[in-house]
Amino acid sequence: MSTPAAIVPAVEREDYLNKEYGVWSWLLTVDHKRIALLYLASVTFFFFIGGIFALLVRLELLTPAGDLMQADTYNKAFTMHGMVMVFFFLIPVVPAVLGNFLIPLMIGAKDLAFPRINLLSWYLYIFGGSLMVHCMLTGGVDTGWTFYTPFSTAFTNTKIIEAGLAAFMAGFSSILTGLNFIVTIHRMRAPGMTWSRLPLFVWAHYATSIIQILGTPVIAITILLVAAERLFHLGVFDPKLGGDPLLFQHLFWFYSHPAVYIMILPSMGVISELIACFSRKRIFGYNFVALSSIGIAVIGFIVWAHHMFVAGISLYAALIFSALTYLVGVPSAIKTFNWTATMYKGSIRYDAPMLYAFGFLGLFIVGGLTGLFLAALGIDVHVTDTYFVVAHFHYIMVGGTLMAYLGGIHFWWPKITGRLYPEGWARLAALIVFVGFNLTFFPQFILGYVGMPRRYYQYPPEFQVLNILSTAGATILGLGYLLPMIYLTWSMRYGKPAPDNPWHAAGLEWTVQSPPTTFNFPQEPVVTWEAYNYDEIDDVHPHEEAPVAR
């Protein structure tokens, strides 16, 4: 572990990228690292599509009148934004890209337990994604990503079944990814890699997988019931036929609330890695951070009806779910405090990944605390279904998940591609994203409390200034997201070759060459050290030592 930064050799080494060439070597690969790159390309594509819809929504909201597009077009735009971002970006983004790439490397395995199922899950994702794109191009859906009944089953005449099938496929892909991770983490760890030595990134993915496996099937059956209801008028969700629309909401949120934790938990894992590395310290309270991930996963399943406080559930159910919701705040708080405490007496560097981690903390604190507002029954009645909710979940989903994802991508970019990204640009991008994000979404908290409902394409004129601020912020944010796309792509070809361990980070993934070979480890590693043994690693740094140049 304490070997100094490896010198990049003159001759090109064989790695997973240059081992084979050609389209089929990618499309038929079972290498977890190549599949991770396939996911990287596809989630980036869907992020781009979702982003375009977001921009359309923000542009329309620049003026109070509905002038840029028709009401129906706007409704489809926010629906497509939500569906694409939730099912095809946020849910797969960290697990399927970073998790796929890193879990075997972090636990010392040659691959995931079921490499072919891993590839299958990418194909399911692509099949679902193609359906989604097809649905989009041939008319789209206008129900909102929540497709509430009876609007979705009996009133809209847009392509619910196709979009539902797309989400179903993405869900199946997510289940298989989770299953693969669970089995891999249990069965494929290298000798000596005990549970208490697992990186927190792996713990977080284990917790995520629990939700993927136990939550996703419920949305699958719910989507099937919606489709069957549309086709055969079963009546299960339609009050005209004796059904109860609230049953749909219960089943939907039973998955879709835990799904929020599918999106945020892996990101928390990323943050644990970043903060430990750039503070040069073992994470504070390792056991608590690890177990709080599991805690979030479990408690996340018992709070779903807080999305339904005004939906017509009974007073008693509302009280129960409000009380339970506060419980989930505890493990989140534990994590935040431990991350902060980790920096105490650290040796902190401000490289781009750490800037993203700071950004994550700053935004997650706001997102988490505003969650408490929504859990309070008295406030929720006023702010639910307004822009307050929109702002809250964007602070978690975008401010949390996306910040952490970008931080992670920068952190592991040298390992993934074997190249260094341009540090200056990366720091600039982190700054722009942070500023743009706050400008976009902070005004929405105010907008929500003064009463602007969500999913409005025209609105009373007094809300305009706040909306203009938000749209201006969105433009900056969009720029902030474009920058990394450009310089990271650039660096794949022109970036400086990366040493094996540019950050002098702890963890098995940094002991192998950059980029790794197909089977990751030349020999099966034997782990004899604890996680985050930063006190045993010298902290020379690539950007000051420039090992490549020497």
Place this chain on the structure above:
Amino acid sequence: MSDQHEEHSSSLGFYVGIWITLMVCTGITVWAAFLDLHQFNAAVALIIATFKATLVVLFFMHLRGAGERLIKVWVIASIFFMLVLIALSMADFGTRLWS
């Protein structure tokens, strides 16, 4: 790992024994359905079904022979979260009429 610890020759007879129990339970559950047990008919049917399911899981699926707790934890977790779904939904549907 499954059932490698069991004696192989006797297990076939054991399986038949379990199978006979399952058949008998099927008979009992049909028979009990025609008895008037007031509100307990459903409970009896579900108890018998759960008993049958337990037999299948423990002996046919060799959960009992599984040497590690891990698989048992996953089985229990899935049942637990299914019950959470049903119980907390009922917390709403069951209390709508209270005033």
Place this chain on the structure above:
Amino acid sequence: MFDNFPLWPEQASSVAASVDALYIFFLIVSIGMTALLYFILIFFAARYRRQPGIKATPNEGSLVLELSWSIAPMFVFVAMFLFGAVVFFQERTPPKDATEVYVVAKQWMWKLEHMEGQREINELHVPVGQNVKLIMTSQDVIHSFFVPAFRLKTDVLPGRYTIMWFRATKPGTYHLFCAEYCGTQHSGMIGSIVVMEPAQYQAWTNGGSTGPLSVEGEKLFSELGCATCHRQDAQGRGPALAGVFGRPVTLEDGRTVVADENYLRESIMDPQAKIVRGYKPVMPTFQGLVTDEQMGALVAYIKSLAPAKPADVLNKASLTAPDRAAAKGGQAR
């Protein structure tokens, strides 16, 4: 602040102040917490920035710290939950003396009917200081009745009633929004709540009424033939309805339910669902025969029937005169 840059919504209902107080409590806690954490983060980031020759000091965590920052939030959370729940109870418990408005939502408009018979579309006139109870249902999809100035919102569902109440405290015109996405013109499904001084309101009521809602309900009641079975002397094939509203009803299967608006509605639409003990399930369904507006009138009529005094159940003959004051006494929700 500025006309087109509001930072705080108007406060125009009795619960608005409580909600704002709750919100300010949360704001103080959150801003305090955010400031503290930001300060610590920035302080650590600056104080412990990497300096040549200084290594990080390892520390393994501290059980005391972990436990204290796990348990301390719980106390705050309990306070937050209780405060929120108290306000919620206030929001969800209509006072007994409330005047009632029947709301029917449809894509994409609000239809409102006052007890006194005034009908309005996308506009609701109410007097200041009067408790108003909204009995809401939808003809098609889920809508949500949202008045930001009142800090109140309740989803409006097809096939059942949801209840909401408010007491306006300040004259003025306030936004009424549909807050649950309901299709193409969701953002056009807006209206206004006009809160008037009682005198003005009185003047407004005097014009445009077609007679009290309960009278219309009474007419329907006899037109649909309800009166043949639901006789006032309790000798009919159906239970007598006088005073039934708000009372517990014992059902055939032994359950007891409170006869609220939803119960009355269900008994008309799906009479077999809950059979009153001692009566035969002979009533036909009125599903498809009664519109949501007519349903409102029928419910209003049944609620207007004065409860028969226990002593003279059998010989009390004239119950037809609407006696709302007495009926209101029995409201349970």
Place this chain on the structure above:
Amino acid sequence: MFTRTRRPPLHDSAATAHHAAHDNPALLHHFAEESQQRNAASLGMWVFLAQEVMFFGGLFCAYLIYRLKYFGDFGAASQTLDIKLGATNTIVLIGSSLTVVFAVWAAKNGRRSMLLINLVLTLILGCAFLGIKAVEYRSKFVEHHVPDLGFHMDEPTHIPGHPDIPVNQRHAEMFFSLYFIMTGLHALHMIIGIGLFLWLLIMAWKGRYTPQYNTPVEIGGLYWHFVDLVWIYLFPLLYLIDRHP
């Protein structure tokens, strides 16, 4: 720092290697040894079944809510199901579970002909189940008990135990909606199971399964038993409600 050592046992994969890795062509490259591969596959199937529990759990939740809401109508609608066919199917499925455990046992003990016979028997029983289900479905079509296809239920006219309360047709239709969704998805799982077992049969015919390598038979068996389990609950929930006079 990297040394080639035997794997020390981890606390959740207590496995010792019996055979060197290169002996077995069925051992995939990324596994160190057979026990690791077998344990991974078996855990994978169990976790998959946990997922299935939740899938059917959503349906059971919906069923339970409407059963309680429309108690009598569900009871009445259930009377139209043929209890004899339902019970026969239960017996058929439990029988197939027995042949599956025999097959797994045979595979583990290297009894090829016993394995083949039991796989064939399982397939026959599985097809018999689907055949009986088809007969039931057909009679439902004939009797117009299929939701949304001119549904009407002539018999029974009244709720069991309450001869004076007529059945609400719409609520009875809801019962059949749930009946068809639940049994339909179960039948779909049966069809997948039959496909799985056909493949097992072919592989067993080719002699792929040995006492050392029989994981596919084992995890295929797990799947089959699970499908059986679902039926063990579906039978009383759909067929056996409110039957007493």
